[in-house]
Amino acid sequence: MTAPLAFSAEVQKARAHGRPIVALESTIITHGMPYPQNVDTAERVEAEIRAHGAVPATIAIMAGRIHIGLEADELQRLARAEDVAKLSRADLAFALAKGQTGATTVAATMICAHLAGIQVFATGGIGGVHRGAEESFDISADLEELAQTPVTVVAAGAKAILDLPKTLEVLETRGVPVIAFGQNELPAFWSRSSGLPAPLRADSAAEIAASHAMRARLGLPGGQLVANPIPADAEIPAATLRPHIEQALREAEAKGIAAKAVTPFLLQRIFELTKGASLTANIALVLNNARLAAAIAKALPLASPGESA
Ligand code: PSU
Numbered sequence: 649m650t651a652p653l654a655f656s657a658e659v660q661k662a663r664a665h666g667r668p669i670v671a672l673e674s675t676i677i678t679h680g681m682p683y684p685q686n687v688d689t690a691e692r693v694e695a696e697i698r699a700h701g702a703v704p705a706t707i708a709i710m711a712g713r714i715h716i717g718l719e720a721d722e723l724q725r726l727a728r729a730e731d732v733a734k735l736s737r738a739d740l741a742f743a744l745a746k747g748q749t750g751a752t753t754v755a756a757t758m759i760c761a762h763l764a765g766i767q768v769f770a771t772g773g774i775g776g777v778h779r780g781a782e783e784s785f786d787i788s789a790d791l792e793e794l795a796q797t798p799v800t801v802v803a804a805g806a807k808a809i810l811d812l813p814k815t816l817e818v819l820e821t822r823g824v825p826v827i828a829f830g831q832n833e834l835p836a837f838w839s840r841s842s843g844l845p846a847p848l849r850a851d852s853a854a855e856i857a858a859s860h861a862m863r864a865r866l867g868l869p870g871g872q873l874v875a876n877p878i879p880a881d882a883e884i885p886a887a888t889l890r891p892h893i894e895q896a897l898r899e900a901e902a903k904g905i906a907a908k909a910v911t912p913f914l915l916q917r918i919f920e921l922t923k924g925a926s927l928t929a930n931i932a933l934v935l936n937n938a939r940l941a942a943a944i945a946k947a948l949p950l951a952s953p954g955e956s957a
Pocket residue numbers: 673675676677679680752753754755772773774775776787788789790807837907908909910911915
């Protein structure tokens with residue numbers, strides 16, 4: 649029995665020629681950005697990866713199959729669709745078995761990428777430990793996935809909507825390397841600085857690829873989190889965002905937003921409260937992450953599909 653994978657023509661060809669491939673998630677398209685910026689960004693991110701010598705594979709579930717790479721019309725349909733399911737590890741098999749369509753979170757995208765033998769994945773931000781998690785127990789499945797699935801995820805750190813110190817603690821406990829790129833501090837998504845030292849630092853894609861390959865040689869399960877700071881000219885200072893984040897968090901609490909709805913609600917409110925500035929920054933950092941992920945993928949030796957590391 650094998651997983652129900654469906655490759656796009658471009659990804660199929662890349663696999664046949666052993667070219668470096670970078671996975672991309674789809675929840676950022678359906679739940680992370682509004683239409684039409686979502687599809688425009690998704691297309692630009694794919695183009696950026698091609699321009700840097702790798703092949704993009706946007707991953708989503710469509711009609712009960714795991715699509716590894718979307719054709720242009722499929723991407724358009726997903727981006728325009730309303731009420732698309734947000735699928736994480738817990739939902740993936742259930743949705744596939746029912747023949748459903750849905751967007752994959754970081755956790756689910758890692759699972760699908762690994763099934764397809766893809767070792768590098770670029771996104772914006774990962775889920776983490778939410779503020780107040782000591783009460784709500786809201787800790788993203790993304791953290792657990794990083795602990796068990798061998799994919800290197802390039803993100804811009806975690807958002808200040810989360811509890812960043814607790815997020816780092818959980819990653820440390822679960823044995824996930826958190827590698828800041830080119831600086832000592834953990835970046836905080838829209839801002840380059842979080843005030844927290846990053847556990848590890850790398851200054852080149854080659855170092856990150858070498859560390860990924862070494863984990864495989866050691867037989868360690870799990871991936872790596874690369875925290876790539878947003879470009880300086882695109883960042884929003886943490887102090888500018890703080891009141892908006894606090895307002896969005898208060899509103900989420902007042903409305904009783906819970907579980908899967910929390911992250912999309914907060915992202916949408918911060919977009920509105922910053923009059924779109926958060927989205928402009930989000931787009932810049934995803935493009936930046938795509939470039940670094942392409943460089944890491946090029947520096948990695950190829951793994952065969954389903955190979956366990
Ligand atoms: N963080 C972002 N943008 C996003 C997400 C997180 O900055 O679009 C999405 C990702 O798909 C991530 C998911 O995997 O939200 C996490 O959701 P939750 O917090 O419910 O685990």
